[in-house]
Amino acid sequence: MTSPSLMTPRFLPTANDLGVVSVGFSGGQCKLGVDAAPSALIEAGLLNQLSTDLGFTLHYDHTIHYYRDILPTEDPDHRNMKRPIAVSAVTQRLSEQVYEHASQGRCVLTLGGDHSVAIGSIAGVARAVRERHAGRELAVIWVDAHADINTPETSNSGNIHGMPVAFLTGLARSDHPSIFGWLQPDQLISLKKLVYIGLRDVDIGEKRTLREHGVKAFSMHDIDKHGIGKVMEMALGHIGADTPIHLSFDVDALDPLIAPSTGTPVRGGLTLREGDYICESVHETGSLVGLDLVEVNPSLGGDSVGVRETVRAGCSLVRCALGESLL
Numbered sequence: 369m370t371s372p373s374l375m376t377p378r379f380l381p382t383a384n385d386l387g388v389v390s391v392g393f394s395g396g397q398c399k400l401g402v403d404a405a406p407s408a409l410i411e412a413g414l415l416n417q418l419s420t421d422l423g424f425t426l427h428y429d430h431t432i433h434y435y436r437d438i439l440p441t442e443d444p445d446h447r448n449m450k451r452p453i454a455v456s457a458v459t460q461r462l463s464e465q466v467y468e469h470a471s472q473g474r475c476v477l478t479l480g481g482d483h484s485v486a487i488g489s490i491a492g493v494a495r496a497v498r499e500r501h502a503g504r505e506l507a508v509i510w511v512d513a514h515a516d517i518n519t520p521e522t523s524n525s526g527n528i529h530g531m532p533v534a535f536l537t538g539l540a541r542s543d544h545p546s547i548f549g550w551l552q553p554d555q556l557i558s559l560k561k562l563v564y565i566g567l568r569d570v571d572i573g574e575k576r577t578l579r580e581h582g583v584k585a586f587s588m589h590d591i592d593k594h595g596i597g598k599v600m601e602m603a604l605g606h607i608g609a610d611t612p613i614h615l616s617f618d619v620d621a622l623d624p625l626i627a628p629s630t631g632t633p634v635r636g637g638l639t640l641r642e643g644d645y646i647c648e649s650v651h652e653t654g655s656l657v658g659l660d661l662v663e664v665n666p667s668l669g670g671d672s673v674g675v676r677e678t679v680r681a682g683c684s685l686v687r688c689a690l691g692e693s694l695l
């Protein structure tokens with residue numbers, strides 16, 4: 369196993385320090401249980417594996433944040449968004465926690481939570497990258513069955529976990545101070561430095577957005593056609609060497625046969641090896657500065673085997689992104 373210290377990290381003073389933030393938040397969608405993912409992943413041994421097997425020094429507050437103290441008592445729909453004030457408040461707080469790690473030059477792992485939490489994690493990392501590297505822009509690799517780029521206006525569900533990319537790229541804008549009014553330009557990312565992998569359930573309005581803005585996206589069709597090796601070569605080629613990368617991995621990118629415990633499963637997904645390979649390839653760039661693992665829902669997916677397998681897959685993805693290798 370390659371120790372992370374053997375990598376030459378391009379954007380981090382040391383590859384050995386890892387910031388970890390656990391976010392038990394489910395308000396970006398309607399199914400309960402995704403808030404229990406961090407504890408399930410940690411109980412399965414993830415953080416021990418990162419410190420003992422991969423040699424990281426963890427910077428972790430040993431707290432699963434549920435942010436109960438900042439959840440509003442009233443949170444009516446706004447522009448079709450469900451629980452907008454809660455999602456905004458939680459992601460703002462998370463962005464500060466992630467920024468705190470990233471601004472000290474640590475790679476930051478965020479354990480969600482539903483995918484709305486990426487608004488906070490990516491905002492935090494994007495700001496730190498701009499400050500530490502003379503205005504440089506963060507690239508984002510979004511691995512998902514879904515594009516999560518609905519605006520409040522194009523969303524059919526109103527669930528904000530289907531909108532994080534729209535807010536992060538400025539496609540969706542705040543019109544209310546307590547609903548993403550905190551998001552500042554230095555926390556946003558460019559549509560040109562965004563790459564999708566694994567898409568297979570993209571809404572009509574989202575397809576239009578991807579086409580109009582020429583967003584780089586590799587669907588399952590592209591993976592079938594070229595193979596995951598070539599797709600990663602093209603994805604990383606688009607981003608270009610010497611660009612800090614945030615990897616946002618929605619476990620529903622994996623096929624539900626291997627990762628059934630998730631809120632919006634879509635058939636025909638990535639194999640476990642394809643998922644791990646994506647993470648390994650990103651690790652090999654030496655440019656990974658932020659990582660999310662989201663949408664593991666231990667209360668869904670049928671029997672205990674399904675839950676165990678989903679959690680195991682999630683742990684494996686994180687380890688691969690952080691330097692575990694097969695030999």
Ligand SMILES: NC(=[NH2+])NCCC[C@H](N)C(=O)O
Nearest residue numbers: 483514518525527529530632
């Ligand atoms: N992070 C996710 N699992 N997102 C699923 C989004 C599904 C659908 N496109 C929506 O906007 O509601």
Ligand SMILES: [Mn+2]
Nearest residue numbers: 513514618620
């Ligand atoms: Mn998804």
Ligand SMILES: [Mn+2]
Nearest residue numbers: 483512516618
């Ligand atoms: Mn997602």
